[in-house]
Amino acid sequence: MKLYRLLTEEDTSAFCHKVSEALSKGWVLYGDPTYAFDAKTGVMRCGQAVTKDVSGDYDPDMKLGMQ
Numbered sequence: 001m002k003l004y005r006l007l008t009e010e011d012t013s014a015f016c017h018k019v020s021e022a023l024s025k026g027w028v029l030y031g032d033p034t035y036a037f038d039a040k041t042g043v044m045r046c047g048q049a050v051t052k053d054v055s056g057d058y059d060p061d062m063k064l065g066m067q
Helices: 013-024
Strands: 002-010 028-038 043-053
Touching: 002 013, 013 028, 013 043
Parallel strands: none
Antiparallel strands: 002 043, 028 043
């Protein structure tokens, strides 16, 4: 089964750390990163989709970050 996550964070080193942690756990980059202005908070935000192949069946209650 393939899992999908969209990682988002303010445009700081925290975003890079979030993506690096996912990669270290076997997640794979999916597509290009995105960059957008968050009008509610007044900051730029980054996004990166990642996927991971895992065994088992999908359960909507699973914590994707723990896979």
